[in-house]
Amino acid sequence: MTEVLGTIAVAAEFRELHTMAEMIQANQLLDSIWQGDASSRFDPALLVAMAHAGNYVVGVFRDDEMVGTCVGFFAAPAGGTLHSHIAGVRSDQVGQGVGRELKEHQRLWCMARGISTITWTFDPLVARNAYFNISRLGAAATEYVVNFYGAMSDNVNVGQASDRMLASWSVNSPRLGPFSAQGLPLVLDRGPDGEPVEESADAGKIALRVPSDIEHLRTTDPEQAIRWRLALRRQLGDRMSAGWHVTGFDKSGIYIMEALET
Template sequence: MDVTVRELDGMAEWTGAAALYREVFGYTEPEWGLSPRLLAALGENAGTVIGAFTGDGTLTGFCYGFTGVEAGELYHYSQAAVVKAGFQGAGLGRLLKYAQAAAARRTGARTMRWTFDPYALRNAHFNFAVLGATGIRFLPDFYREPGTDRVLVSWELTDAAPEGSRGRTGHGGESILVAAGERCAAPDPQDRAWLRQQLLTRFATGGRLVGVARPEGDPGRVAYLFEDEA
């Protein structure tokens, strides 16, 4: 696929990115919208506003983020990345993430963070097996609504380039095994409640999530693979 990934510029492109964001997530309520003016401000203030265009100029992917600080550590926070229906699964998400990493390095950040739904297996595979990120914190009901549990991941930017990908399948010292469907872990409510408590406990005791994978010969379950914090 002929794709160009670059920073977005101008109200037309920022507005197009905001529209794509709503389209991909299916948002219709005004409060779920994304302001093009916010994207303009981010682009001028150490944020990232990056798009992926096909050869005919169609915007097919978009990501944005901003600079954050915790305990004196500068990092880049990737708020969202979306890919247009019909183009998903073609590697555009990976290209967007690497472009965002390159932009983040220019701000002085050494790591990039974002959150993801820990029960969504495709997202887990992308974060750990493709990018090599590490889950550093469990955030129950992150958006202050039931069903919005998230894991915060951190991605080292030193080698974050397509040719230097260091994806991980997870070689943790401990694992949490749970039933899983095709797309999500613990679809049964009782299993989900159990898994949620296990994740809370493991992160609270210093664990770092390094992979989510199906055990060989056991397609009906997944293992959450942990390492202890160094």
């Protein structure tokens, strides 16, 4: 019997998934969101096994129809971390608060099991995701990983390197925003032609702007999108590898970094 875990303010219902029929439905939903990339999906039998082992396999329902799903698994340190591997919401449900409530559901699910941290990855070039994760949730951006998933063939990521940022969210931490990049030197900015412009700065606190809509840019000018990927990898990824920390994300689409002592 499917367990109903909660109903949220946007009239969605969260259910832990258990049956093969539910897993096939979740798999098909992910397939439709990522438009056919097998690497973005889970085999339904694997989902059944993951759910049976107590991992986070959840569907989001409206009017008894699955409109979103999320899969997470336990990660090191044992008993202390849930890694949220994939979450998808049907396109007609985007912007209706489902993503925020999904994170809140994960947080409560983890607290009930004594799990203190949730981790996940996101594309650091997608400004709305960076703002949501860092400014709205208060997650820490802890690691920049180059081409994390290798080459991806889905229509969302095709032709682009899969660089990812690892986010780490303490389920008991308060939201840290809002952040302001006003007055900080921009080491990465958008030029008049939309191209990335890189600058040097002799400062311990800097700012890096990303495109307002990289997903649209990938469809209109994929080569420019690649140049943005490489510029952000140099300016953000290399600095993080050298010990710099992301300390905020301005709502105008700007990362804030500081050279903190480690």
